[in-house]
Amino acid sequence: MxxxxxxxxxxxxxxxxxxxxxxxxxxxxxxxxxxxxxxxxxxxxxxxxxxxxxxxxxxxxxxxxxxxxxxxxxxxxxxxxxxxxxxxxxxxxxxxxxxxxDKNNGYNDKQVNNIRKNLSNNRLIDDYILINNALYHFTNYGENSFQRVRTFEDIDADILEWIYEWKESLEELIEIGNGPGCSCPCGSGLKYKKCHAKELRKMAAAIVKKFNADIRNK
Known part of the structure; x- marks a missing residue:
């Protein structure tokens, strides 16, 4: 040590x-x-x-x-x-x-969310943290928090695909040093902050709110 x-x-x-x-x-x-x-x-x-x-x-x-x-x-x-x-x-x-x-925390077979912090003024990183929180809350609601392997069907599968796509896109943008003024990954030719940024923040925040409440109530 x-x-x-x-x-x-x-x-x-x-x-x-x-x-x-x-x-x-x-x-x-x-x-x-x-x-x-x-x-x-x-x-x-x-x-x-x-x-x-x-x-x-x-x-x-x-x-x-x-x-x-x-x-x-x-x-x-x-x-x-x-x-x-x-x-x-x-x-x-x-x-x-x-x-x-951390002697004050233990493990009871439930998944534990990572703790993340933006050290810069890059809003892309805030969005990346938000989408990761959405992923955690969506995949761990109800009994899913105790499962190592999860399966999702129909609309849940579509939501999960959307989360993963944006998570990967934001990772790629951050890795090459971009900020919210870069071109949107959707290919529209518009800047990300003028294109999908608001939709992503709204959708991700809604997922966190809905499924965080579900986690607390189980």
Missing amino acids: EIVPPNITEEVKDFCSEISTGPLVYLSIQKEKYSLLDECFPNVQKKIEQDGGNILYGWKIWMIPNLFIEAEFHSIWESEQGDWIDITPNRSGENKILFLH
Whole structure:
């Protein structure tokens, strides 16, 4: 376990302090032969069954400097000697993670939404955060929050397709450094902010409102 150096950016410190007062550390990823990609909770439970120790909950932190920071709910393994180790490989192939311990949160088989923050004045990133929140609330309403695999039919499938299409489009625009004044991905030739921006914000906000209420009432 490597304590995060004092020169870590104030943006990261401020973001993490809003989530948890736990320690922020760099951890090496030391996957086991049975470790599944991005499946931290079952991975750690199997590790405990074989080698003892404990499960620790917290948040995996990453950022695009000056643009965007994100926290994903995550679990790591604590050995009986007190060593903290991440045993879960990730899709990016990184061999270390920035981990924020959060002793006040646990896991009850329900999906947990990521925490995201725009670090810039780029409204595209606000829209990207909104569409990701819409995706979370739409795919986790009712019993879906306990399901690893979900199926959607008819109008629900159409809504999900719309969410994914805009999520991917906004990702591509942000990755190449665009802002809301860029050409709209729909191909109209108009600027995004003059074309689909208002519709996207209205639709995504409506999805969050409707299905967030459904989650709370289940």
